[in-house]
Amino acid sequence: MVNNQELISDFENYLLVERNYSPYTVTNYLKDINDYQDFLSSEQLGTLLSVRKPNIARYYLAYLTGLKYSKKTIARKISSLRTFYKYLLKMDKVETNIFLDLEVPKANKTLPKFFYPKEMEQLFEVIDNNSVLGIRDRAILEMLYGSGLRVSELCNLKVKDIDFGNELVLVFGKGHKNRYVPLNKVTIKAIHNYLALSRPTLALKNETEVSDKLFLNHRGGDLTTRGVRVILNNIIEKTSENFKISPHMLRHTFATHLLDGGADLRSVQEMLGHVHLSSTQIYTHVSREQLKAAYMEHHPRARKKE
Missing domain, CATH: 1.10.443.10 (Intergrase catalytic core)
Structure with a gap:
């Protein structure tokens, strides 16, 4: 049976090799997934592949909102998890992407900073x-x-x-x-x-x-x-x-x-x-x-x- 760390390690390799993401981007993805994994552990809600609570995605969204994260940070964290579970679905590790249809608060768009x-x-x-x-x-x-x-x-x-x-x-x-x-x-x-x-x-x-x-x-x-x-x-x-x-x-x-x-x-x-x-x-x-x-x-x- 594949453990959580092996799943995350395989996902990291997928992002670096197949998706050609930068190490900086991959580090952020892994942090978001590990934060979610720590949440599951602390709340005794199961593992990445087996969650005991229905509507876990909405529950986690409410948890992040309660921590006073910005809308932009919450959107990024959910996006990381959506991509992770899309990968797991592709590898036949899960039957559904539990974060696929989760709607997150839209972040206020900020204009890019630039030099004159x-x-x-x-x-x-x-x-x-x-x-x-x-x-x-x-x-x-x-x-x-x-x-x-x-x-x-x-x-x-x-x-x-x-x-x-x-x-x-x-x-x-x-x-x-x-x-x-x-x-x-x-x-x-x-x-x-x-x-x-x-x-x-x-x-x-x-x-x-x-x-x-x-x-x-x-x-x-x-x-x-x-x-x-x-x-x-x-x-x-x-x-x-x-x-x-x-x-x-x-x-x-x-x-x-x-x-x-x-x-x-x-x-x-x-x-x-x-x-x-x-x-x-x-x-x-x-x-x-x-x-x-x-x-x-x-x-x-x-x-x-x-």
């Missing part, structure tokens, strides 16, 4: 373009901002994925779906400099193996998602601004600036690797806010006081 063009320039200005790590960091920032990659996609890039001739990068995205994303001239120059002046020096520091990954850490090993976040935080600390940064914020900035510049929604969807257009449409709301702000600031009638 002047703020992006500040980030680039503080990078030391003469040091080995500075040259690498600039290439990373140019790639995230210039191509809108997810941080996991950036870390998985190989040197051979850069097509300088056609000015494209081959991205291995979610769900084993590949896509080509254009590279602008500035990004191409930054990668050229990194490959010529930085990466060879970093690679020499790793005497145990030769990596085929594009971006290396300061020891010559593969750069991790956590390493990218550390690099970005270091860049922010050198600026005079007091704002936070994340790789996904640069992805938001990429999409927002493209739409502000007149790019069509379908093209942005393709470059971001979104399966559904609705995932991309949230950036149109950001652009509308930009338009409204510009109107209120510059139109004579908008500035006129009643």
